[in-house]
Amino acid sequence: MDPLAVLRDYAARGDLDKIIFNGDDVLFGDDYTFPANVPTAFTSKQSGRPYPLSAADAVPSATGRHEPSATAAAALANPKLDKSLGDGFVPIILVPSASQTLITIYNVKDFLEDFVFVPSDEKMRAMKGSPKPECVTLQKKHVRGAGGPVAFEVRDKPASLKADDWARVVAVFVLGKEWQFKDWPFKGHVDIFNKGLPF
Template sequence: MDPLSALRDFTIRGELDRIVRSGDDFHFGSDYSFPCSAETAYRSKQGSLYTLETLVFFVRHHHLKHTDYLQSSRLRRLPSVTLPDRKPLLDYLHGRVSSSDAIDLLPPPSSAAAVAPPSSSVEEYRPDDPAIPDDDPDEPRPPQPDRVLDYVSLIRTLERPLKDRESLLECRNRDLYAVLTASTRREEERHRLESQQRKDGLVAKTRLIGADNAAVATAEDVDSTPKPKMHLKGSKVGEGVPIILVPSASQTLITIYNVKEFLEDGVFVPSEAKMKMMKPGSAKPDCVTVQKKLSRDRAVAAYEVRDKPSGFKPDDWDRVVAVFVLGKEWQFKDWPFKDHVEIFNKIIGFFVRFEDDSVESAKIVKQWNVKIISISKNKRHQDRAAALEVWDRLEEFMRSRSHT
């Protein structure tokens, strides 16, 4: 009898307690003995044959939840029965079905040799071996079968599985969240350094232009003929780097935490997710520098993004070119403008919303001169188009203001 049939027979009779392990073998009462690592005729849906020790452990612990069973088998360094194989295997071993497509018609090579335990000698012997004593040389001995050691079976009995598909995916003593956090920190540090470099370049450029203006002023002092003064490009919106305002409230989609990914990379990342990635104890940034990287234009414009305009000076307000609105009146409290008409004549407004939100969420915003930008809750590949729409509207607004 092969190992699978013997295990099924003992399972149906409720005699699993008679299956005793001794060394590297399982003894089925006094009837059969098989190597623990002998392959059975039951083939998993993954293509491999289950070993006897795997099936014995499973049939004794099938009452456990699958996750608990997997943990127990891993602790004992045993290959486990996969979830798709659980029910059909139990139905067969308990006799609820008489056959299964997972059973090979021919028994595995090792099981046939495993029925009779191999001899302790590695030499093959025969009945006429002179080393075997003959008590009565005159009395003929009964015929005895040849016993040849199966070296393949002997090797298989010494094999032990080290890894399976599930254990290979385990990373002991490693925290994958910590790896993600560390990677995110490095990326944010890289962005910070790039932003600082861009700021340094802008400061240097401003100083050069300031020096040119000073030279023009000196020349005018010498020559009474009026000379045209030099201006920064876009000076109609104030000297220096343009400013984009975002709400400081958490219920808005675009905040100072995720505005950089949205405008530079064209990807919407929820603010809550970005906050969780920050280093513990880190303070919210006061200013974030963004550039338009979503086009192939060589000229790249830089913008400062801020969410606390309460401390702005008049020169700072002159640099404000855009605002992401929350849709609440209190966002514009203490702003140096008469009303919404004046605000959105001098500053372009954007309202970012999920495309499947109710109309009521944008009811107030529709009364303002504000561009509504819709994004999807799940389709992140559409974020790029939304970010490009913001840039196109902003650049069009900047051009119109520079000529007024």
């Protein structure tokens, strides 16, 4: 069994609180135990070596020691994650703020709700000078585990998110550019993508 597949499964079920980093081992409830140093499919750009499973809990600090991200830990510990979809829990999807990207705050609703791609510049022209929306709400009718339609908030300004809001981020559209992550409370790419955000 692939440890990242197990991690994704626990995240999807909302069981991240059952994952225990215990020295040399990572315990997934009573189901699985993996060595903390087991290599994953994610590799470091600098060294080219795979990140170990333990990178899901900590990232290197400036001192070289591994320290957990307090913001990411708070997001994972948030009890809102235990709420079922549609029960007052409104998930957040982040998109890039750059207008030249394929998916933006302007066209994300058409893309995710209706499965139709409309170029952002067409949507901007259709708005005829209206201000850029701060948040777009979309409805998904068929979401696994939900009893009905689920509303999602889509935002493109991570700096406007409060600490509690980061616990609601369920997906991120990324460019792969460093500037996109500058207003995020996480220390690096490993922290961002291994702390219960998107998979």
